[in-house]
Amino acid sequence: MTTIARSPETAPGRLPIVGHALRMKRRPGDFLLSLQASGDAVTVIQLGPKQMYVVNEPGLIRELLRDPETFARGGPITERFRMMFGNGLGISEGEFHRRQRSVIQPAFDHSRIVGYTALMSEVVATRVESWPDGQQIAVDKEMADLALTNVTKVIFAADTAIDIPEFVAATTVVLSGLFRRMTDTIGLTRLPTPANLRYRAATEYLRRTINQVISDYRQSGVDRGDLLSTMLYARDDDGEPVMTDQQLHDEVMTFFIAGSNTISNTLSWALHEIATNPEVEQRLHDEVDRVLAGRAAGYHDVARLEYTRRVITETLRKRTQGLFLSRVTTRDVHLGGYHIPAGSDVLYSFHALNHNPAIHAHPERFDPDRWLPERARAIPRGAFMPFSIGVHGCIGDQFAWVEMIVLLATITARWRLVSAPGHQPKPKLAITMPVDSLPMIAHRREVGVASS
Structure with missing residues (x-):
């Protein structure tokens, strides 16, 4: 029938x-x-x-x-992304996508992630040592700088001429502008308003900067063992380059955005949630003190930082990085x-x-223990996919988990961050829902040597 x-x-x-x-x-x-x-x-x-x-x-x-x-990438988000990011891994389809993924995948194998973690651990340890004890810091900007510095070191082994603060600012403008363009049904984003002009200038700045770096790499002729070199020197069966300069641009742009913005937003929201939930803060400090004793986290600490992982997981749920796809x-x-x-x-x-209460009880409550194995098993399959699944799932998902756990553990092992009086952060309407601003007071923690 x-x-x-x-x-x-x-x-x-x-x-x-x-x-x-x-x-x-x-x-x-x-x-x-x-x-x-x-x-x-x-x-x-x-x-x-x-x-x-x-x-x-x-x-x-x-x-x-x-x-x-059957359900190909397309629709309002995809088309806006394609206008900005071209045909990178986050947008491409079919056989072309599978080929690109196979070329890039080796850059995220286990040994590479271990190496990346060592670099990230050094970066975050150096960064947090510069924080002034007892003073207010802009946590959202600190996390943005950290995440972009990390992804820069993954894509480019050598130092580049990228101005990280300016790149972060341009990225923020573009992501906010993309959301407005996705919900614009009458063409307002085509008008020469100050916001639209800022968006166009930021878009051009990102494209120009990345193209210059690719040009510098190609002229040097040196395989530096980083992600850009992996893509630049990949060859097909006839010995021809797999990627054009335009495709390299599209892939680099995609990794810059995907590899920095979601990470920095999640860490910023996690630190806010920790500061406003004293029990969570205490349990997290107990864990990082026991595992790290004040030192920076490394790759082999990740498996022991179970509560830290649950804090990140709960942040990814409550502060979802994206409204719709x-x-x-x-x-x-x-x-x-x-x-x-x-x-x-x-x-x-x-x-x-x-945020559906039928799936997650009391969805507005920040509860890392909802991700304990015995409780997480009750969540329906498909109800929580922070990095998506299938052939279009995030190629760097394992790298992202390690990065967020290592950075959060290292920060909270050395610092207690307290919400600035009178400030309540709000999400900005953008594709990845960043915090509008997050001023916090940094208090250095004195931690003894933990028992093994």
Whole structure:
């Protein structure tokens, strides 16, 4: 007997002409979470003239991500990303994507990650030693500098001419601008406003800077053993270069953004949550004192920093790095009993999953112990995928976990960071939901030698 797929229901609250665009623009997180509460596995929304399908059920999102041939990268986010980042690993598809991934994968094998960790450990130890005891520091900027310094050392073995503060500032402008462009249904982002001009200038600065570094590498002719050299000197079966300068640019740009912004945002939010949850702070300090005794964390400490990992995991849940993502159907498809036509934009929101009380009890509570093995097993498959899954899952996910654990443990082993009086940080509306600002008072911790 053939099962007839049904058409998804349209989300309530649709207005004439604009549809759900105003709700999506003003409070996108709340709007997407409300679709979770509707109980419909797939819902239709209208963003201006555009109809989109929102997949709400974790298992169906997992199914979608495991079928890139049917649910190809596309839609409002992907197209904006492609305009900025070209055809890098975060955007490319099919055989081309698989080839690029195979070329880049060796840069993230176990031995490389161990080496990267040693570099990161040295960077963070040096950085935090410069903090003034008892003084206020801009934690969001410190984390941005740390993350970008680390990813720079992974991509470029040698020092480069990149101005890290300026690069961080330009990256922040671009990510905020991309979000505005994703939710712009009437073309406001094409006007010559100061914000749009800043976005264009920041975009050009990033492109120009990266192109200059690639040019310098190519002219030197030296294989430096870093990620850029791995890509630059990769050859096909005929001995020809695998990547053009344009493709190198696209890959480097992708790694800069993916490898710095999410890391710095997560660490900033983690330090805020630690400061506002005394029990979490005490348990974290107990663990890093026992494991590290005040020294910088290294690769072989990661397995012992179990509570630190849970703090990072809970931060990735509560402070989800991204409101929604999109795909485009390449054919008519039935998903969970719903019919979705070919060429449809399909949205899904990890933010909504991570804040759904039916999946995570008391979702606004910061509770690292929800990730204890016996409790985590109750979470449905597909309900928590911070680095996605399948062929398009983050190629550097293991590197990212190690980096965040090592940096957070090293910082909290040496410092207690206290929220600045009267300041309540807020998320900025951007693709990766960074903190608007995070001033904190740094107090040096005196830690004795821990017992083994």
